[in-house]
Amino acid sequence: MSQRVRTSPEGSGQPLNEVYDTALLDLDGVVYAGGNAIAHAVDSLELARTGGMHLAYVTNNALRTPDAVAGHLTELGIPAGADDVITSAQAVARLISEQVPAGARVLVIGGEGLRVALRERGLTPVESADDDPAAVVQGYGGPDLPWGRFAEASYAVRRGVPWYASNTDLTIPSGRGIAPGNGAAVEVVRIATGAEPQVAGKPLPPMHRETIIRTGAERPLVVGDRLDTDIEGAFNGEVDSLLVLTGVTDGVQLLAAPPRHRPTYVDADLRGLLTGQPEVGREDDGFRCGGWTATAGSDRLELTGDGEAMDGLRALCAAAWTAAGDDSCALDGQKALARLGL
Numbered sequence: 001m002s003q004r005v006r007t008s009p010e011g012s013g014q015p016l017n018e019v020y021d022t023a024l025l026d027l028d029g030v031v032y033a034g035g036n037a038i039a040h041a042v043d044s045l046e047l048a049r050t051g052g053m054h055l056a057y058v059t060n061n062a063l064r065t066p067d068a069v070a071g072h073l074t075e076l077g078i079p080a081g082a083d084d085v086i087t088s089a090q091a092v093a094r095l096i097s098e099q100v101p102a103g104a105r106v107l108v109i110g111g112e113g114l115r116v117a118l119r120e121r122g123l124t125p126v127e128s129a130d131d132d133p134a135a136v137v138q139g140y141g142g143p144d145l146p147w148g149r150f151a152e153a154s155y156a157v158r159r160g161v162p163w164y165a166s167n168t169d170l171t172i173p174s175g176r177g178i179a180p181g182n183g184a185a186v187e188v189v190r191i192a193t194g195a196e197p198q199v200a201g202k203p204l205p206p207m208h209r210e211t212i213i214r215t216g217a218e219r220p221l222v223v224g225d226r227l228d229t230d231i232e233g234a235f236n237g238e239v240d241s242l243l244v245l246t247g248v249t250d251g252v253q254l255l256a257a258p259p260r261h262r263p264t265y266v267d268a269d270l271r272g273l274l275t276g277q278p279e280v281g282r283e284d285d286g287f288r289c290g291g292w293t294a295t296a297g298s299d300r301l302e303l304t305g306d307g308e309a310m311d312g313l314r315a316l317c318a319a320a321w322t323a324a325g326d327d328s329c330a331l332d333g334q335k336a337l338a339r340l341g342l
């Protein structure tokens with residue numbers, strides 16, 4: 001299982017969509033980027049779905065409702081219903097509902113996704129610190145959230161009202177660059193109050209629990225592009241994970257990953273769901289995958305051979321993670337990665 005120290009990506013003789021009953025897919029950097037579908041996502045997901053795999057979409061973004069996300073996916077050619085989408089707004093709403101009286105008022109600093117999720121749990125969204133809220137919840141509110149909303153949160157939190165956050169991603173990708181995410185907004189209130197929120201989103205357990213409750217998955221595979229949210233969330237939930245390289249993680253970060261950030265499998269994109277995964281073999285002269293052999297030198301990783309780039313990356317992961325043990329690998333992998341075009 002994921003909690004032991006992983007020292008190599010694993011192999012699978014069977015296609016992953018036959019090994020796992022449910023794919024828990026991150027959205028940004030996995031399925032779409034900047035509103036457009038990522039290469040091979042539409043076709044691969046269609047084949048996985050018609051082959052019998054249940055697909056669920058798991059996002060830390062609390063702004064949009066599951067309905068809106070499902071509509072966007074369907075427009076991209078990925079048929080999805082609201083029930084197939086799990087958001088951090090839903091996870092934080094359940095967390096709050098377990099800790100406050102039924103029907104309690106909750107001060108909302110965020111968007112529609114958060115309000116809908118609170119109502120679904122029988123809670124009453126309110127807008128002012130003077131509405132006697134039993135909780136304060138903060139979720140991403142989009143670019144037009146007024147500064148005064150952080151003041152509203154601070155008034156209530158200062159009075160000792162329990163404070164929750166859907167997620168603490170510091171940044172959010174936009175078509176024009178990197179924008180402040182909900183984590184940055186949470187920092188504003190934290191600085192003003194000195195308080196600490198309870199957080200629901202990836203990589204924390206409330207989000208994983210929400211995902212399992214809603215999908216009923218028995219053998220889930222987390223599919224993501226970020227090591228510190230998707231892959232760490234799978235590690236914390238003790239389930240397997242597939243890292244795809246279509247988003248924010250590059251080869252350097254993957255080779256340096258500490259144990260909680262090491263995925264079970266690595267592939268270029270979502271086509272990896274439909275195939276088996278090659279084994280990395282440990283040989284006398286290094287770690288072999290496909291036509292590549294990787295070794296850990298005194299200050300850098302070495303790679304010899306040729307073949308598929310992903311096989312070379314898997315061999316390098318095994319060399320780096322084995323050398324690092326339960327730490328982060330400090331060996332230079334740049335030159336070896338350059339051979340792979342990564």
Ligand SMILES: [Mg+2]
Pocket residue numbers: 026027028029030224225226247
């Ligand atoms: Mg992502």
